[in-house]
Amino acid sequence: MKNNLLKSSSNASSRFYDWEFNLICSEQKKDVNMWLKLAEKFGGPILELCCGSGRITIPLSEKGFKITALDNSVEMLQLLKEKADDNIEIIESDMTSFQLKKKFKFAFISYSSFQQLLSKKEQIKCLKNIHKHLKDGGVLGIDINPCICEEPDILTKTHLYTAWYPPNNSTVSMFTSHKIDRKNGIKHWQDIYVEIDKTGNETVYKNQISLKECSHNYMVNILEECSFAIIDIFGDFEEGQVTKNSNNIIYITGKN
Ligand SMILES: C[S@@+](CC[C@H](N)C(=O)[O-])C[C@H]1O[C@@H](n2cnc3c(N)ncnc32)[C@H](O)[C@@H]1O
Incomplete structure (x- = not known):
């Protein structure tokens, strides 16, 4: 039996x-190039929230960026540890409450991970915490699935x-x-x-x-409430405009 x-x-x-x-996320995969381009534009050190197993962390470190990769899953971070090099600092922490001694030029949250915070209160806590960890003029990028x-x-x-x-x-x-x-x-x-x-x-x-669920208006309002000014909004990973068919909306915001 x-x-x-x-x-x-x-x-x-x-x-x-x-x-x-790799098997099923053929569209989402295209985000890696976008985050690489944004990292080139805004510079390091970089803070990646919800880094997971390092799908984006590893290509960034291979380009020579110093990156602090944060996640609250021990299992996901173990997968990252198996691939990581010296450019990567790994932090096991929650995105709403992490406390780091350094500040960053660029922070980002990929692949709808911000939406794993299930209340506005938690999301505001997270955004305010990221704000505290950005240098003056620092930039935050967030990829949201609006549908x-x-x-x-x-x-x-x-x-x-x-x-x-x-x-x-x-x-x-x-x-x-x-x-x-x-x-x-x-x-x-x-x-x-x-x-x-x-x-x-x-x-x-x-x-x-x-x-x-995080609608476009909701995101614009919550980012403003947490003292982030919108720099750019993309409707896809090729930096296209937002349309009613956009499955991803990427908010690029600056620390006020
Ligand atoms: C969909 S995975 C994305 C992983 C990676 N960013 C990528 O794009 O492949 C979401 C990640 O967010 C992490 N996560 C969820 N809630 C979190 C929280 N409150 N604080 C830190 N990490 C969190 C999960 O452990 C998971 O690794």
């Missing part, structure tokens, strides 16, 4: 993160893909479901990964993630 193991763990997301990102709540309120368990997982020579099937809390503007996902190894043993990993 086949074994069926259930692992409901916080590290389900880190376990498959790099592999899944997270543009879907039906409920998606029942839906198969997204099945693919070969090279690290274990196994096969992974991914299923997702979501619920949208309209009152609070929060979307909650439950993702399930079913990994089947070459002997047929099955392990199930579960991961939950929630993001807060």
Whole structure:
């Protein structure tokens, strides 16, 4: 009989993160070039909030930037540590409450990670904390997904893909479901990964993630409230204009 193991763990997301990102995030991938260009423009030292496994951190350090990479997930930071060089300082902390002794010319939060703060209060705390850590004239860039709540309120368990997982020579099937809390503007996902190894043993990993809806007006207001002045707003990673079809809005703001 086949074994069926259930692992409901916080590290389900880190376990498959790099592999899944390369597999399905063909549009989001284009953000790396944009962050590299912005880093060239605004200079280091750089503070990357929610750096994750270093998808953007590593290309920045390879270009010679000194970068402080911050995340609150031990598992994601472990993945980064395995790839990091001396240009990278790794900090395990929360983006709302970190305390660093230095100040930065450029800070950024990529890939909707700011929206993992689920209340306006937490978001303001985070922005004010970043403000404190920027040098005079320093710049903050944030990539927001403005359309997270543009879907039906409920998606029942839906198969997204099945693919070969090279690290274990196994096969992974991914299923997702979501619920949208309209009152609070929060979307909650439950993702399930079913990994089947070459002997047929099955392990199930579960991961939950929630993001807060942040409309364009909401972002403009909250940034102003936290003393950031808008320098530029892009509707895609090629620095195009914002349109009603923009899946990403990138706010480039200066410390007032
Ligand atoms: C979608 S991943 C993005 C990782 C990376 N920036 C990228 O683009 O590949 C979101 C990251 O935000 C981190 N994160 C979520 N909430 C956080 C918080 N309050 N403080 C610090 N990091 C947080 C998670 O641990 C995760 O690594």
